[in-house]
Amino acid sequence: MNPEALFAFSLRMGDNALVLSQRLGEWCGHGPALEEDLALANTALDLLGHARMWLSLAGEAEGRGRDEDQLAFLRDAGEFRNLLLVEQANGDYACTMARQYYFDAWHHPLLERLAQAREPRVAAIAAKAAKEAAYHLHRSREWVVRLGDGTGESHRRMQAAAEELWPYTGEMFAADDADRAFVDPAELQPGWRAEVEATFARATLTLPGGGWMQQGGKRGVHTEKLGHLLAEMQFLQRAYPGAKW
Amino acid sequence: MVSAAPVTEAEIWQWLEEVPDPEVPVLSVVDLGIVREVSWQGGEAVVTVTPTYSGCPATAVIARDIEGALRAHGIAARTEMRLAPPWTTDWMSAKGKEALRQFGIAPPGASNAPPGAQAGGLVQIALPAACPHCGASETECVSAYGSTPCKALYRCLACREPFDFFKPH
Numbered sequence: 001m002n003p004e005a006l007f008a009f010s011l012r013m014g015d016n017a018l019v020l021s022q023r024l025g026e027w028c029g030h031g032p033a034l035e036e037d038l039a040l041a042n043t044a045l046d047l048l049g050h051a052r053m054w055l056s057l058a059g060e061a062e063g064r065g066r067d068e069d070q071l072a073f074l075r076d077a078g079e080f081r082n083l084l085l086v087e088q089a090n091g092d093y094a095c096t097m098a099r100q101y102y103f104d105a106w107h108h109p110l111l112e113r114l115a116q117a118r119e120p121r122v123a124a125i126a127a128k129a130a131k132e133a134a135y136h137l138h139r140s141r142e143w144v145v146r147l148g149d150g151t152g153e154s155h156r157r158m159q160a161a162a163e164e165l166w167p168y169t170g171e172m173f174a175a176d177d178a179d180r181a182f183v184d185p186a187e188l189q190p191g192w193r194a195e196v197e198a199t200f201a202r203a204t205l206t207l208p209g210g211g212w213m214q215q216g217g218k219r220g221v222h223t224e225k226l227g228h229l230l231a232e233m234q235f236l237q238r239a240y241p242g243a244k245w
Numbered sequence: 246m247v248s249a250a251p252v253t254e255a256e257i258w259q260w261l262e263e264v265p266d267p268e269v270p271v272l273s274v275v276d277l278g279i280v281r282e283v284s285w286q287g288g289e290a291v292v293t294v295t296p297t298y299s300g301c302p303a304t305a306v307i308a309r310d311i312e313g314a315l316r317a318h319g320i321a322a323r324t325e326m327r328l329a330p331p332w333t334t335d336w337m338s339a340k341g342k343e344a345l346r347q348f349g350i351a352p353p354g355a356s357n358a359p360p361g362a363q364a365g366g367l368v369q370i371a372l373p374a375a376c377p378h379c380g381a382s383e384t385e386c387v388s389a390y391g392s393t394p395c396k397a398l399y400r401c402l403a404c405r406e407p408f409d410f411f412k413p414h
């Protein structure tokens with residue numbers, strides 16, 4: 001296994017999980033109901049666990065002595081390799097669930113594929129994470145249906161959220177050599193689209209059209225939102241380097 | 246007989262039976278199915294542990310508790326983490342499941358193969374077999390996530406009491 005591809009790929013996986021976890025963590029104490037607060041926090045915690053495993057592996061592959069914490073807390077936005085989708089703001093509950101659903105519907109089948117990877121460390125992390133991602137997908141899918149097929153107001157908001165985030169979905173399937181060393185994400189697109197179409201049909205939502213897709217996260221070109229997220233997430237380690245508790 | 250190991254592996258397994266899971270203390274770490282292997286390496290006991298959920302904050306505490314418990318029995322010990330194969334509630338002991346039920350937590354049934362193996366990644370989160378309070382089988386899910394990642398919140402439709410369900414995983 002080419003260590004550079006392993007580094008690049010595990011960094012992407014880790015950054016996706018870390019940034020989405022941080023976004024979900026912003027809901028803590030603000031969820032619309034106690035059960036939702038718990039569910040969001042639990043999902044965030046699962047993703048944080050995934051991020052730790054992927055970033056540890058990235059540090060190992062890189063071989064420059066950086067550990068998971070250094071990778072998480074001491075890189076600037078331009079060095080992050082997450083999808084633009086996961087750094088988008090929480091917005092209302094429909095936005096949070098649309099972002100989650102688009103991501104989960106990609107993340108879960110991707111992890112299932114990676115669980116068969118020849119690189120044993122990738123396969124082990126993916127097999128572990130896939131079991132949790134299956135629950136995430138189950139939950140976000142049901143929320144899309146519940147809000148889409150709910151009241152007039154919830155339907156309007158869910159449709160608006162689905163459209164707003166749609167241009168960030170194309171990046172999930174755009175591959176380069178680091179991706180292809182493990183799985184070609186383009187192969188996941190037909191299944192993802194079928195999953196989203198079936199759910200939107202149940203949710204009485206219209207599948208957004210328009211082919212223009214935003215890209216850049218995997219190369220370190222991010223929306224301005226990531227910088228704000230990192231400023232909060234990294235504050236302590238930046239202000240007090242090496243602080244522990 | 247001279248042996249490098251001051252105690253047998255069977256004795257270590259017995260001692261581990263006394264180490265409670267920090268979040269669900271009616272279960273020992275052995276009941277929970279997270280101790281995968283015990284061996285002797287270079288004069289110390291090595292306990293191989295697998296995490297329950299990836300982000301479970303109890304994982305580090307469990308490792309510390311295991312090492313502490315074995316040291317209290319006078320042997321040097323360390324833990325090693327093993328990710329694969331991933332933990333499943335199918336590794337939980339029958340004794341552990343019964344302890345959960347008596348504690349008021351509905352124990353997990355058999356886990357569905359790998360959840361994603363079903364078409365479209367559809368997960369059927371199985372229902373608890375019975376209310377742990379009154380034994381009635383009619384229950385409803387209040388929240389798929391409960392007080393810890395491993396549990397969901399349910400309500401009994403007969404006695405109306407809420408209860409935790411240890412999710413099949």
Ligand SMILES: [Zn+2]
Binds near residue numbers: 378379401404
């Ligand atoms: Zn009952």
